[in-house]
Amino acid sequence: MKIAMLTNNYRPFVGGVPISVERQAQELVKLGHQVTVFAPMYESDEKEQNERLQKEIQAEDERSPERVIRYHSQKKKMDNGMVYPGIYPAEIFDVFERERFDYIHVHHPMFVGPWALWLGRKYGIPVIYTYHTRYEDYLHYIPCFRTREESTVVKRKAVEWIQKKVIPAYMRWFCNRCDLVLAPSEGMQQMIKGYGVNTPVAVFPTGLDESFFRKNARRAQEIRETCSRGKRHLLVTVSRLEKEKNYGFLLRxxxxxxxxxxxxxxxxIIGDGSQKAELKVRASILGIRDKVTFAGNIPNDQVKDYLNAADLFLFASKSETQGIVLAEALAAGTPVVAVHAVGSDDIIRNGENGFLTAEREDEWAEKVIETLQEENLERMKSAAFISAGNYRSSRLAIYEEMLYNQCGFRKGDRLYETEEGRRERSAMALR
Incomplete structure (x- = not known):
């Protein structure tokens, strides 16, 4: 198969969507398919720094098994470092004029999203969309939709209306013009259907490559000795330092x-973002500045070593569609204590590989303590590693291949599998 993947962000930007796109593309290449990722350009304002950046991006793209074609983006960036794709991505259109693709897999409903629908209609190609992001939780990245304490009641009501009415309506419109929608979790599948989407919706989580299941014990021990500050327990969390990740609750x-x-x-705390300085101040106000280390970004291929070094993974985000880092933590044999939310509820088995709590600091802290008790920790570490087996990229790629074929041969059919059926078919395919 020749597959075109269209995305609004990709490496070197660090985030869940770029990681998901990259892993899917590379696993499909391993199965013998040709995958072309259309991704935006990233530039620096400073000339010499930009030259180094372009060389690094080009070198990484050339080393990768998937083909990457960069299209122009706008100079203006969002607060979290994401770029605004160009209004008219001519580089994408030029390739489609020269080549024939079997499937278009688009990963965003805005910017490249409508163009993917247009290309699908023009060339008669099925369009698959992965619903990675709950966009109603990300409006604050757009300045005109940002509310503050001094914002007027009218503006607050307008933003609320956009979150609750406009975005769901747009997502329903977009999804119903695709041939297949992929939801990262069962909770998201139900939410998408609740929007009134009639297009088939299949559960397809982001997978983990085999490196996440291999432990470098010596490196993990080095990290533990360095980062635990002489304390008995090392706890870790990984995510962008942004409002939607609910770090205020985590620090409390x-x-x-x-x-x-x-x-x-x-x-x-591994990750970076626009709230880093504010969170450091909050930690100081709460009197826990000496209990927390803000480590910044860690290369993605090294994150697993930090997860292996930790006793427990902490999570408070309520805006995830799956929470890739949760699967990564489980693959490291690290139990998770998280707040109840779509995504987290689908991967954490309460009392087995971690705990899910209400958004209450006392309950959350009690579950952290319960997990760290010696009689619980080893049992839950073992259960965490076993449960992560469902997220191996190699297995999921086989399932994704099957979904593509279903989309091509049974276009318009509504008989797409459940999560239980996916696991059964994936297991059969490996026998």
Whole structure:
């Protein structure tokens, strides 16, 4: 198969969608398919720095098994570092005029999204869309939709109307013009159907390559000795430092944990973002600045070593569609304590590979303490590693291949499999 993947962001930008696109593309290449990823350009304002950046991006693209074609993006960027794709991506159209693709897999409903629908109609190609993001939780990245304490009641009501009415209506329109929608979790599948989407919706989570299941014990021990600050327990979390990740709750939970447990633990926060400075101030106000290390971004291929080094993974985000980092933590044999939310609820089995709690600091802290008890920790570590087996990229690629074929041969059919059916077919395919 020749597959065109269209995305609004890709490496070197660090985020869940670029990681998902890259892993899917590379696993499909391993199965013998030709995958072309159409991704935006990234530029720096400073000339010499930009030259280095372009060389690094080009070198990485040339080393990768998937073909990457860059299209122009706007100079203006969002607060989190994402670029605004160009209004008219001529580079994409030029390739489609020269080549024939069997499927278009688009990963965003805006910018490249409508163009993917247009290309699908023009060339008679099925369009698959992965619903990666709950866009109603990300409006604050667009300045005109950002509300503050001093914002007028009219503006607040307008933004609320857009979140609850306009975005669901647009997503329903977009999804119903695709031939297949992929939901990263069962919770998201139900949410999408609740929007009134009639297009077939199949559950397809982002997978993990085999490296996440291999442990470098020596490196993990080095990290533990360095990052635990001499404390008995090392706890870790990984995500962008942005509003939607609910770090305010996480820091309050850590303060509550210290009150209940004492100071025999240290928390490593991996990731960067626009809220970093504010979160450091919040940690100081809460009196936990010495309990938390803000480590910044870590190369993605090294994150697993930090997860292996930790006793427990902490999570508070309520805006995830799946939460790739949760699967990564489980593959490292690291139990998770998270807040109940779509995505988290689908991967965490309460009391087995972690705990799910209400958004209450005392309950969350109590579950962290319960997990760290010696009689629970080893049992839950083992269960975490076993449960991560369902997210191996090699298995999921076989399922994705099957979904593409279903989309091509049974276009318009509504008989797409459930999560249970996916696991059964994936297991059969590997026998």
């Amino acid at each position: 939970g850590i303060a509550e944990l210290e009150r209940k447990m004492g100071d025999d633990f240290h928390v490593l």
